[in-house]
Amino acid sequence: MPAAFAPASAPVPAAVPVPDDPFASLNAEQRAAVEHDVGAAAPRPLLVVAGAGSGKTNTLAHRVARLILAGADPQRLLLLTFSRRAANEMTQRAGNVLHRVLQPIVGGGGQGITTLPWAGTFHSIGARLLREFAGRIGLDESFTIHDRGDSEDLMGMVRHEIGLTGTQKRFPLKGTCLSIYSRVVNSRDPLGVVLQSTFPWCCEWEDELKRLFGAYVDAKQEQNVLDYDDLLLFWAEMASDPELGPEIGALFDHVLVDEYQDTNRLQAAIITGMKPDGQGVMVVGDDAQSIYSFRGATVRNILDFPGQFSQPAELITLERNYRSTQPILAASNALIAAALERHAKTLWTDKAATGLPQLVLIPDEAEQARWVCRRILEQREAGIKLTQQAVLFRAASHSAALELELMRRNIPFVKFGGLKFLEASHIKDVLAVLRFAQNPNGRMAGFRVLQLIPGIGPATATRLLDAVAEAPEALAAVEAFEVPARSRGDWDAFVTLYRHLRTPGLRWPADIELVKNWYLPHLERLHDDAQARAADVEQLAQLAGGHGSRETFLAEITLDPPEATSDRAGPPLLDEDYLILSTIHSSKGQEWTSVHVLNVVDGCIPSDMSTGSAEDIEEERRLLYVAMTRAKEHLHLVVPNRFFIKQQAQMGDRHVYAARTRFVTPAMLKHFEECVWLNAETAQSKKPMPESVRMLVRDRARNAWK
């Protein structure tokens, strides 16, 4: 039995007598979900369909605590969440409940009982299981994991190698190829179907793509690397194996899945493979918040869950919303009621409020930025901290004007969902060195590292990587390699580093210190803003200290990267109080007292990139629903009327007119307070819009398309 599955060293006493009812705050439906088949020998599958803000995360955390109190072994509890942050939060919340109950009994805190070693994302748990079972499925356990960028690069390289770049007609780019591949793997649909439905302009390349994907899989195998999709694919394969599937399933008494609406077919197959009868399986989700179909997630998973196992699942619906005021909820309900298919539920709340959500008409994006800043400062004066206010938008680029305005006014903010830490080239460089040391056969990492050395280009790097692939020990091949004379000094420094990194017994995180010292002079040479980037490298080194080994660090940072880098629009203006800027996708699961949604116009939401099919449009509607239901007390949908065209001379006046999003229909306007804002300097906001202006705006919007 692998070490990770060893029994807990300090088991929780079975069925502890409960002094105070820690579940008293739950409502009847939440309680039913928490108590479902507790203590039963064979707990039936359970689906909790929970509306936005109805406490599903809360319920799941209480269920975890309840199960542990009833004697469940935390080591045999698999908790699958959408992000690592969600896994940590869940563990902490369950810990708080347990703490409240157990503290009077065991005294002195009762902490430490709630480490949930199997709480994490599908991808990170998949990586762990694959390493544990590597030997059984013919996988070398030193495999490294490619992030999306590495995978694209490898796809590009293979595409070139098999001669698809030189074709007369333009073959799809590497990023598109990877998206198609990923979609096929995650949706489990045949290539032809995926091309027809999602990438119709690539249909003519079906045969070539098939050949490319075959070669891509071979390349990954040769180099002993796995991409994100492999983590799910291999896990699903193991789960469907008649011998391994039950063995893996038997490691866990309970399998709990959060945000089930954003899982894909492969993830559903993993659950059914491990637990064909659904015993101990509980999933929680909201079909109205399914927003990840571009990653292959399918809302069908949640709609079909009740009949997925050999026994029917029980269904519990949570409809009481604890987050938002009644008017916010009424507007959100009206919006989602127009959706084509969903589990019927209508949220209600007893949080009364006087104000309606606002629909704010604004002349253009620049005024939108000014108005939002002004409102945010007003609200702060009224006692709402900046961290309790968020500005949400459909695409990361939509906040550009606002970011400038915030910086001009010195309002601190943090942005989620922009450029990711791992996408920054300096972070990629450092990680590539570590990866090349961990797995010398991983060519993408090696290729990147070697070309950091002055005088070494793609041809020399390829020769060295070939030599490494053929040699029994990578270090010997590196030491014996002859580089051009002008690279000699830099090369020797690299060989010394590589020798250290390949020496057994090097104590992590010493590796990253060595890499940092080697890399910083290169950073100085390569970038003008080296200082800001060096701070990121420092942050990476600090993160590294929190991991047990090079191997786990590389796996975890690839799977769950930190968000912010100095590569963003500006340095993160951190303060003890700061405003939240976030894409709607990254706002999932969060809540704020006040929410502004930018660019609530057709073309932005629905995005003009996503209006291909009825399903795409439906997903855009759900996105707006997710954004609106993040608000507790104040909600503002901002509708700028005019967009300046980006590619034109400075001070150019070319622009287009936009219309309010189609999702807020005239019949829904009664749920909003409509206001118009003409100019930040003349305080004209909140006056009812004069009919003359209304007409003018409407006519102009229409004329723009004549």
Ligand SMILES: Nc1ncnc2c1ncn2[C@@H]1O[C@H](COP(=O)(O)OP(=O)(O)OP(=O)(O)O)[C@@H](O)[C@H]1O
């Ligand atoms: N029984 C309850 N009594 C009081 N407040 C509750 C109760 N259940 C949940 N809440 C509160 O309601 C809010 C929403 O809860 P939670 O984040 O768990 O909802 P959710 O269903 O996961 O939301 P979403 O899906 O919209 O992200 C939180 O502030 C939570 O503390």
